[in-house]
Amino acid sequence: MNAHGTAIKYGDHIDTDVIIPARHLATQNHKELASHCMEDIDKSFVSRVKPGDIMVAGVNFGCGSSREHAPIAIKASGISCVIAKSFARIFYRNAINIGLAILESDKASENIAEGDEVDIDFDTGVITNVTKNETYQAVPFPDFIKDMIATGGLMASITGGAK
Amino acid sequence: MGMTMTQKILAAHAGLKSVTAGQLIKAKLDLVLGNDITAPVAINEFDKAGFDKVACGARITLVMDHFTPNRDIKAAENCKKCRSFAKRFDLEHFYDVGEMGIEHALIPEKGLIAPGEAAIGADSHTCTYGALGAFSTGVGSTDMAAAMATGETWFKVPSAIKVNLTGKKGKWVSGKDVILHLIGMIGVDGALYQSLEFSGEGLSDLTMSDRLTISNMAIEAGAKNGIFAVDDITHKYMEGRCDRSWKAFDADSDAEYARVINLDLSKIPCTVAWPHLPEKTHPATEGSDIEIDQVVIGSCTNGNIEDMAAAAEILKGRHIKKGLRGIIIPATPKIYMECIERGYTRIFVEAGCIVSTPTCGPCLGGHMGILCAGEKAVSTTNRNFVGRMGHVQSEIYLASPAVAAASAITGHISHPKEVMGE
Numbered sequence: 001m002n003a004h005g006t007a008i009k010y011g012d013h014i015d016t017d018v019i020i021p022a023r024h025l026a027t028q029n030h031k032e033l034a035s036h037c038m039e040d041i042d043k044s045f046v047s048r049v050k051p052g053d054i055m056v057a058g059v060n061f062g063c064g065s066s067r068e069h070a071p072i073a074i075k076a077s078g079i080s081c082v083i084a085k086s087f088a089r090i091f092y093r094n095a096i097n098i099g100l101a102i103l104e105s106d107k108a109s110e111n112i113a114e115g116d117e118v119d120i121d122f123d124t125g126v127i128t129n130v131t132k133n134e135t136y137q138a139v140p141f142p143d144f145i146k147d148m149i150a151t152g153g154l155m156a157s158i159t160g161g162a163k
Numbered sequence: 164m165g166m167t168m169t170q171k172i173l174a175a176h177a178g179l180k181s182v183t184a185g186q187l188i189k190a191k192l193d194l195v196l197g198n199d200i201t202a203p204v205a206i207n208e209f210d211k212a213g214f215d216k217v218a219c220g221a222r223i224t225l226v227m228d229h230f231t232p233n234r235d236i237k238a239a240e241n242c243k244k245c246r247s248f249a250k251r252f253d254l255e256h257f258y259d260v261g262e263m264g265i266e267h268a269l270i271p272e273k274g275l276i277a278p279g280e281a282a283i284g285a286d287s288h289t290c291t292y293g294a295l296g297a298f299s300t301g302v303g304s305t306d307m308a309a310a311m312a313t314g315e316t317w318f319k320v321p322s323a324i325k326v327n328l329t330g331k332k333g334k335w336v337s338g339k340d341v342i343l344h345l346i347g348m349i350g351v352d353g354a355l356y357q358s359l360e361f362s363g364e365g366l367s368d369l370t371m372s373d374r375l376t377i378s379n380m381a382i383e384a385g386a387k388n389g390i391f392a393v394d395d396i397t398h399k400y401m402e403g404r405c406d407r408s409w410k411a412f413d414a415d416s417d418a419e420y421a422r423v424i425n426l427d428l429s430k431i432p433c434t435v436a437w438p439h440l441p442e443k444t445h446p447a448t449e450g451s452d453i454e455i456d457q458v459v460i461g462s463c464t465n466g467n468i469e470d471m472a473a474a475a476e477i478l479k480g481r482h483i484k485k486g487l488r489g490i491i492i493p494a495t496p497k498i499y500m501e502c503i504e505r506g507y508t509r510i511f512v513e514a515g516c517i518v519s520t521p522t523c524g525p526c527l528g529g530h531m532g533i534l535c536a537g538e539k540a541v542s543t544t545n546r547n548f549v550g551r552m553g554h555v556q557s558e559i560y561l562a563s564p565a566v567a568a569a570s571a572i573t574g575h576i577s578h579p580k581e582v583m584g585e
Contacts, residue, residue: 017548022527025200026237040550060352066287068303094303154305155212
């Protein structure tokens with residue numbers, strides 16, 4: 001499993017209220033959620049994000065509410081992986097449960113700049129910054145999470161993969 | 164090696180003798196909670212997976228509290244989805260408008276959670292029930308869907324920060340000041356993935372209302388849960404509330420903690436968190452230059468009767484500053500009635516405030532008090548993130564009910580003594 005895309009960079013403590021503001025939570029439509037993703041801190045995100053792009057942020061990404069609409073909005077906007085120094089724990093669970101790839105790496109978070117081309121190998125946890133010709137090692141997913149993703153997320157894993 | 168309170172509860176619910184930090188476990192749940200925003204997403208997942216029954220054992224509880232009374236057609240559709248689901252599976256604990264209160268005030272009030280029990284809720288403030296010595300934590304909708312089907316969920320056993328409380332709170336200081344002060348000390352990710360475990364002789368100075376507020380905002384320090392040792396105050400609170408037998412879990416004397424924080428309650432000032440993070444704390448006395456447009460007193464953090472009493476004491480016989488909007492939201496129908504019976508409602512209305520039916524409403528910028536660009540609010544809610552209560556250029560200052568009520572009268576951030584004297 002790999003990802004490749006252009007980095008879109010944010011800072012520390014990106015909370016779920018800015019990822020998807022509560023005023024849009026009455027919908028569960030993925031496309032509609034994606035159309036408002038990040039709008040309160042970055043109005044241009046929706047127009048510049050391309051399928052496969054990689055979101056890079058600092059510490060405590062996804063802090064705040066438990067709204068699963070947040071990882072859903074990011075995933076539906078085309079982001080293939082979020083790299084951060086750390087994630088808030090509910091966001092971390094939600095991302096895995098809905099199949100949004102996430103990796104923790106201090107180095108990648110610090111060295112990847114907006115617009116850098118990034119390659120990710122999820123099996124090894126190696127993040128390659130193609131633009132800067134650097135690599136960063138993230139901890140790859142543990143086996144139980146790989147299994148969950150392989151069977152199609154949490155719901156598929158408890159129904160035995162039949163979805 | 165000894166275990167923390169949280170670890171003991173998790174071990175008991177996983178059917179294990181002991182667990183250690185970092186261990187992955189499957190635990191049985193006593194309560195699975197969702198609201199009108201998160202439950203519809205969970206119901207979609209539940210249906211998509213093809214389940215035709217819900218797990219027995221776990222009390223599945225749905226509370227229609229966020230965008231209710233329905234603020235728009237989509238909100239009405241979401242509640243309808245929950246209502247049909249509750250009917251389809253004959254759920255006993257479905258709370259619709261009229262019976263619903265803000266979930267984290269309603270659930271302890273109704274005895275739906277007890278010490279030693281384990282709960283998850285598709286709402287980040289589910290950590291509130293740690294006040295009773297229960298393990299409870301917020302999850303997402305897919306976790307909720309899986310738990311409705313299986314009655315269990317997976318956890319990574321957390322390490323813990325022990326908060327050793329000593330001393331007695333000063334006049335006008337409440338649980339809200341304690342938790343804001345603590346978040347100011349350790350930061351909004353200071354307890355990331357960890358438990359906050361509160362114990363020590365200072366416990367006796369914290370009412371259940373104080374504890375509910377403190378546990379409620381554990382998530383604002385990134386914590387998985389915030390739990391209190393069970394004592395006489397807990398036993399008294401539980402009296403007549405629930406007929407299930409429950410068990411208190413104490414931390415082992417040799418439990419290992421990642422960190423120990425000593426907190427002297429007598430040193431904590433009335434505290435306010437400046438925008439846009441709960442860690443940006445200042446003593447309330449530093450806010451006299453900050454003119455405000457709105458005050459909100461309520462939410463799952465501060466909508467209890469004790470919070471209403473603190474506001475009423477200050478607002479009694481006074482009027483809020485002309486031009487300022489005062490919005491008071493008792494958290495449950497029972498608290499709402501008690502406000503009427505104790506005369507608080509009259510005090511609030513005569514002071515120029517409105518008193519709303521229970522709803523999360525303005526706390527998350529849903530309805531009932533949205534701010535426009537440039538406006539500032541003092542609010543007893545839990546988050547002051549960018550755009551949380553409305554426009555991205557509005558500002559939220561988080562405070563206790565006493566500070567909020569005093570600020571409503573003066574029109575700027577005020578320590579209660581500014582209104583009430585020393």
